[in-house]
Amino acid sequence: MDVEQICRDAGASDVTIVENLATFTADDSPKFDAAILDLMLKGVSTLPFAAQLHRDGIPFVFASGHGMNDEITRDFPGVALVEKPYSGRDLVAALAASYEKLGDRTA
Template structure:
């Protein structure tokens, strides 16, 4: 379903990151990361090539907004995958982003990625 799609994963919880990575790879995607800090994500956005990003809102106590803003400037679509972020506030700041609350059923996330 996600053949030839490269996806950056920003997630600081190891089990969730591993689950996302394995599920995306099972669907044919190439995973960039997962990255667990804002700094490593910003570096990856500068140096890596990918089609899409999945962003946890809170990475080790820092919000991921600088990464989202850089993705917007580069024209790379993303979704938020969060257990902490306020959906309404996220959509005010990033109106074009989709927000998935943890735990989310992964097939919803994959359907969104496949439709892009």
């Protein structure tokens, strides 16, 4: 099952799949309610984009076959890594938990 279908099955009405972050600039990137990021997209790290999401207070999780490393745990404390292969249930649960953590940070 692909991520888009997992999100739609969980009730997401608008799902954007991004295969190349180079197409985004800070001014024209879509506004996200949440994000699921692989650590690498076509050989390019998504960590700078994750940092932007983190600064903007947008909940996100990493979903990747790459394991957690020191840089990720240092720069993104509390952000979950759902390791491939994952179930849709695990992915949705991790994203829901990221919303709860965001609420704790803003309360």
